[in-house]
Amino acid sequence: MANLNVRIAENAQRWEDAKSTRSFVAIANRLVAAKDRYQAIEHATGVPWFIIAVIHERECSQSWAGSLAQGDPWNKVSVHVPAGRGPFQSWEDAAVDALVNCAPHAAHWKDWSAGGALTLLEQYNGLGYARRGVPSPYVWAGTNQYQSGKYVRDGVYDPAVVDRQLGCAGLLMAMMALDRSIAFSSSAPAPARPRPAADPPPRSLQPSITNPAKGSIGAFFVALIKSVFGRKTT
Template identity: 45%
Template sequence: MSTLADTYADQFKACAIKAEHAAEARAEAARILASRARYEAVAAHFPGMPWWVPGVLHSMECGLKFTRHLHNGDPLTARTVQVPKGRPKAGTPPFTWEESARDALVYDGLDKATDWSPGAALVAFENYNGTGYRKKGVPSPYLWSFTDQYRCGKYVADGRYDPLAVSRQCGCAALMKNLFQASA
């Protein structure tokens, strides 16, 4: 019996980055690689977690700004105000990016993950962002944007889905493909 991680692993293996987004995807991966030491320092708190996990999430949630919470992109000068609200619970603002990132990974249960194969990682990233696309039967742009697995459909606000909207953000799969290629 095939699992969602198996399905995503097959999709990841088969997917291609769209030519019109290839340069942008490579550039975003290069920006992640430039801060690899910071991602390694955070991942080191969680045995088995690859450095690229916080790196990919940092791109997706914060646009690679080290002044933002990994939870949702809110400023580190206060606790988060968007979902999840009031994070981190411990400590006093302003928070460092690293302490907030560790809190975000624990809050979403990624500290307990033991399988970081591409399929399992994509499931974890989708769970981190939300499973609304899966419930709609639509490929998540959070995962597949900039690849041939995604055409359109996007939540344009919390709870507001537009079937014609197109994500302009590089998805996790395209980032992972570039990061894996650069690290090989």
């Protein structure tokens, strides 16, 4: 199993060093144009809309007939992994199911820093590249961080094949140039701090000469003295 913390750090550094080697502008323009539709899914799942957009592009070239989970038609039962999903009533319903119920369960991911978001995207396609110690074309194709190597089918890796589909990182760079509101979180979420212990409740006073129990003989005499001398005793 790849160490996710290591992969997050590696992807954060790759993001700092990345430069486009192909043009991403045309696809970035149409992804940004669908912002409102992606934002509806963000509101339902908590996944940033621009992350949803690049997943949609990678999985089915932004086809609104294809599911966000694997690109299969959302109005039929899916046959590719994750198989057996659907049919759904709409593209939106299928998208929510993909992000909430299907691995890597993007709706439960909390680290939307550059390294965290790119690692989530890498997990969406699988960590086979991470186990080989190579950059994932799903994320880095079309940038100087990727040269070649691709799983041409399940479990079959060919180091000579070049992924011709544009990767998520370059798409995000181009989208950020078009829409300045797109930004990663500044850092990973801080771990929750333990709450300070509550102050213990005050202990009730024990009966004494100056604080006799209610209804006792002592209480009777204190009341009698107060009535005679007209002052509080100590």
